[in-house]
Amino acid sequence: MKLLKFGGTSLANAEKFLCVANIIKQKKDVEQIAVVLSAPANVTNYLVTIIEKKIQNNKILETINLVENIFVELINNILKIQSDFNYQKIETIIKKEFDELKSIIHGVVLLKQCPDSIRAIIISRGEILSVFIMKSILECKNHSVTLIDPIENFLSIGNYLDSTVDIPESKKRINKIKIDKNDIILMPGFIAGNEEKELVVLGRNGSDYSAAVLASCLNAHSCEIWTDVDGVFTADPRIVSNARLLKSISYQEAMELSYFGAKVLHPRTIEPISQFKIPCFIKNTNNVESDGTLICEKNNSEKNFLKGVTHLDNIVMFNVSGTSIKYVGNIIPRIFTTLSRNNIKIILFTQSSSENKIIFCIMNNEMDKVLSSLNKEFQLELKDKLLNSFQITNNLSILSVIGSNIYQKHNVASKIFSSLGEGNINILAVAQGSSEHSISLVIEKKYILKAVQKVHDAFFYNKKIIYAFLIGIGGIGSELLAQILKQKQYLDEKNIIIKFLAIANSKKILILENTTKLCNWKNDFKQSNETFNLKFLNKFIKKNHFSNSVIIDCTSDQYLSEQYVNFLENNFHVVTSNKKANTSKFSYYKNIRHTAYKNNKKFLYETNVGAGLPVIETLQKLFQTGDNLIRFKGILSGSLSFIFGKLEEGVLLSQATREAKELGFTEPNPYDDLSGIDVARKLLILAREVGYEIELKDIKIEPILPIDFKKCNSVNEFFLQLKKLDTFFLNRINKAHNIGNVLRFVGTIENKGECYVKIEEININDPLYKVKNGENALAFYTNYYQPIPLVLRGYGAGNKVTASGVFSDLLRTLS
Structure with a gap:
């Protein structure tokens, strides 16, 4: 048996629902399958928004109707494509569900509170309706379907909003269900039941976790998580354009990636499949032919021991210091106990005995709770000045490099530090050794995207990139672009990429958005309406300081030459044919060189004397x-x-x-x-x-x-x-x-x-x-x-x- 799980983006509209039905059919022709479904895209978000009162009371009904219309429009469009779809039956179910939902939410508004038990009922409606709709589509295609009720069959331990499934007991219950070997098994994700048979939900990525649990209970030989990406990448492809798809990763690597922010699977999802050694594939409903990424016990297909660079945002760092830290054997257990008592997870922890300092990181939304708990726990130490007031640093991110036995590799940390150093990115804390599979660093959030790109390039990208900003497109500037285009094959052979961020003259600028496509630059420049001036230039260079950014001055402009120190201080190299800077006052001449040296940047002007002669x-x-x-x-x-x-x-x-x-x-x-x-x-x-x-x-x-x-x-x-x-x-x-x-x-x-x-x-x-x-x-x-x-x-x-x-x-x- 194989288990398939489809996320919300795979069920976003009628076409995608029917695409999922076709995938189910194709898999079913080979072997028996079980299917777990999420709510359609954005539905759960809307329901959560209603509960958290992020909208005004008078607009709550409007939002509920919006969600209801998503489902009504969905089944309308399914009917247009699949004419035998049982529209009336499903419409009745949808109306009944939303009538109940409106009644529940009306009570919440009157009481001005929403118990967790009610919250769980509200936010799980999307998954339940997804299953009813899919069941109807499959039955119209003459497939027999068995529904599994997770409230009855998944025994969950914990609270209403973040429960954990008791797999051995749930397995016993599911084994009692009579399932024909020709049936397709369907179950809504995200949902389970407690000992009182009340509905509970399984927390973040709960549907993925449901799928892993059901695969374990059914003794599935494999599990497929279908989403909107081809699999697991070495970095988030929305941030890092050259991120590459991984063919396979181990359970432990996947755990580390997801723990430190990768949108792959939640660590809870990996626990059941790793425990029962169930291979799991991450697949793309938009690219069915893609092999995806295999998550398995041992990863032998990937030559590179490194698997990815990921990041976690909205981090807060607590600094605990004082003379009492000398007795660290007492302080650390008390910190852990206090945070554990309040269900607060420590993301990263380091200690410096020489400086009497302990540093730990948590998520930003738990900061007030942590501060209050620590102040209460250590009130005597704070009063007697044995501990200093807790220092809190906001707006941080954690960058992590994930791989197999990473702590044994001598050059990993040095590469991370050197690549961040090149980008003038400070490291506030480091955690290495606590995990065999990751090195994590705390940096300021404003630098995280740049940091991820730089570290990723250092490990996964063997091409040398120049990010160029050309000012001056007269005879020299235009010829330069022509020569670069002509030499494309040579540059490719040498693994060199020249990415032009922008091309400008004294009047306007063409923003190229990091592209290497220059063939039509003259045409594109004519059509650009962006005015170029010094204010725009300064704003642009502060935003676009990549690891090897270069200002190319092909003008003879005096005013522009007076900006070279500014360019160098903003981590740009300067390449110029303009002689004005080198022939201005000697004090400025020296200042340029001092700034270049101080910022480890190059100031190159070979053409100032002798044009192309060296x-x-x-x-x-x-x-x-x-x-x-x-x-x-x-x-x-x-x-x-x-x-x-x-x-x-x-x-x-x-x-x-x-x-x-x-x-x-x-x-x-x-x-x-x-x-x-x-x-x-x-x-x-x-x-x-x-x-x-x-x-x-x-x-x-x-x-x-x-x-x-x-x-x-x-x-x-x-x-x-x-x-x-x-x-x-x-x-x-x-x-x-x-x-x-x-x-x-x-x-x-x-x-x-x-x-x-x-x-x-x-x-x-x-x-x-x-x-x-x-x-x-x-x-x-x-x-x-x-x-x-x-x-x-x-x-x-x-x-x-x-x-x-x-x-x-x-x-x-x-x-």
């Missing part, structure tokens, strides 16, 4: 090994490299500049390139990298354009002005050419930190002689590289190489 990284590695700069000279502007190369070929200055602009080498207004300020900024960055504490104003610039050259309001006006210099530069080029030299716009750093930018005549023996067509070249004369310098040469301008450098920096955040 200039900064090379320089940093040189000086990490003890090298020192003697002298530097270089061509640091791709646009000016192109322009001066064209001048060498006889092209006029204005025409060469126009060509450079059309190729995207220059700034929107080429005046900014020809002013020399861009080269000065790059030279400043290099000078600071080698240790010179200088400002931009300290760099001497010999401009390409004359001092009296008018800065124009428009690009067209600029080119008209520039034509006036064509003859002057043509003559200067020819003069240099006549003696075998070329003109180059060069940035130089001397040994004492003197920096200057100017046009120089370069001879054939100089490493910068052949540099043109948009190339950059950087010659470093150091203790290790002299008299022949270390030269880095390559394209230093253009969206493709700059985006490539940003992409490379982005991947470096994983190291």
Whole structure:
């Protein structure tokens, strides 16, 4: 015999009721089955709400009618699908049940109290009606059905609302029932009877517990719990998107998972099936073909000894301290006895003898009762100052890692601590060793979702994830996205996932909700109506600080560059092509680096000098090994490299500049390139990298354009002005050419930190002689590289190489 149990979500509407009936039929064709049913989804919640007076008295009848209409609509819709359904009979039963219910609740309202015995009757109506409806559906399909009355046959011990079934006695009673071997056995879950044959209910997840008990009583060879998920996952898939389905877990692992918050089965459900060694499958009525998860005595199919990360919310932590704790042998038993006397369950308990401290955790809704009980029990100790006033910490959660013999594995705790440390999540208490199958930690509730994701990734996810926020979608930003899309296969092979949280420009933002789908980002961005500003940005980054979050700045915005310290303090790496931060005041330059170091975050800006060339990284590695700069000279502007190369070929200055602009080498207004300020900024960055504490104003610039050259309001006006210099530069080029030299716009750093930018005549023996067509070249004369310098040469301008450098920096955040 096999037992099937169907939860409320599996019975939410007519289609699902009939789907369950089909599953029952298919199983019955193989062997005899017994079925336990819950109330349809939300019905019990509505009934509990009425009793707990969470609605006003004048709306109680309205809520009862709402529940009644759920059942009436349900059978109406069943009739539409199954025309021979005995609608009249079931409608009469429903009306009778709700007439009685209205009468009971009317009495409760008049008396202004609801005894537990009456409460049990009210909240169990849904299960009883589910069974009547299913019985009628099955009988219409010519199946013979035997109903088991749990009030008569499940002897329960305990109170009206949270009873425990006496399995041996219940088994004797059920064995006396004459059940034809061809019959389908039906029973409402959640319900049992006490010695006086009064209805009682079985507490939280009572229907699952009913199913486990009935399986034990009927000697079922297996049990199937049908719900709305495929089985047991390594974490709640609603919280952790990469949670994976477990093929099997042991009874003890399932017990630990459910005890610490997993919505699988209640520990009480597992007790009967583990006692009688009944295998139990968790299955999905929405995905009947799924194998589900097997809960059994020994778990041999899963290679990973770890089974899941779960959490329990609404936890309160009590801190008991004082000199009397020295006599801990007396205090601890009294705490346990006091809480046990009041039916209060301790979730987690730790003790520190050196600090005279005891810590235990309970559920938030029991806090007042616990405080009152402890104050009464320890009133003398509190009065005599032997104990301090009880300290209570609210808004906590417990995170637990579950697995087989977890306490024997040396690296589990260290992985948990390191992953939480990376997320700057403090651990308030730890419990390990009390269970062979779990390690539990208390943390603040506001961090729990982040903590679960981080710990789960550390144990179950071998992919490296970058959570990216891109600001600036001009030439560089757009090209960066194109390159990431192009490299998807490579990233997949390297187990790297880049998840863009958002893409923004100066006006609006596209929220991508943690997706990796970028194919249609331009279209989606056009349709976005979300305005982007600093206030929105700060709110967004505080909400979305994942373990490897990165702000990518592909703008040239000064104001945005001034936010880097804020980004780093909020646990974001910063990757930028924007030179403004590194060329601002030296105090801010130092502050960025100090903040990055303090928060263990990366500030990467390789493209600030040389676009895609590995200039900064090379320089940093040189000086990490003890090298020192003697002298530097270089061509640091791709646009000016192109322009001066064209001048060498006889092209006029204005025409060469126009060509450079059309190729995207220059700034929107080429005046900014020809002013020399861009080269000065790059030279400043290099000078600071080698240790010179200088400002931009300290760099001497010999401009390409004359001092009296008018800065124009428009690009067209600029080119008209520039034509006036064509003859002057043509003559200067020819003069240099006549003696075998070329003109180059060069940035130089001397040994004492003197920096200057100017046009120089370069001879054939100089490493910068052949540099043109948009190339950059950087010659470093150091203790290790002299008299022949270390030269880095390559394209230093253009969206493709700059985006490539940003992409490379982005991947470096994983190291």
